[in-house]
Amino acid sequence: MPKNLLEAKVLTDFNNDPVCILPRGFLLNDERWELIWSLHEKLNRFINHDDLRALFPDETSLISSQKIKS
Numbered sequence: 001m002p003k004n005l006l007e008a009k010v011l012t013d014f015n016n017d018p019v020c021i022l023p024r025g026f027l028l029n030d031e032r033w034e035l036i037w038s039l040h041e042k043l044n045r046f047i048n049h050d051d052l053r054a055l056f057p058d059e060t061s062l063i064s065s066q067k068i069k070s
Contacts, residue, residue: 005023005061022052027061
């Protein structure tokens, strides 16, 4: 059953190292879970926001009109 995340979620591997951060509203289902892990195994590094946007170009939660100032 697909689930839109109610808050941001950090996915970690078995060593508790971060794999990626999924934003609030992201549609997470089994198929997407497998795609994320496949990409992580391929890249062998943290999956950043641009990687997620390339993997899921139609995911509206990855498109933000807000700019964060640091």
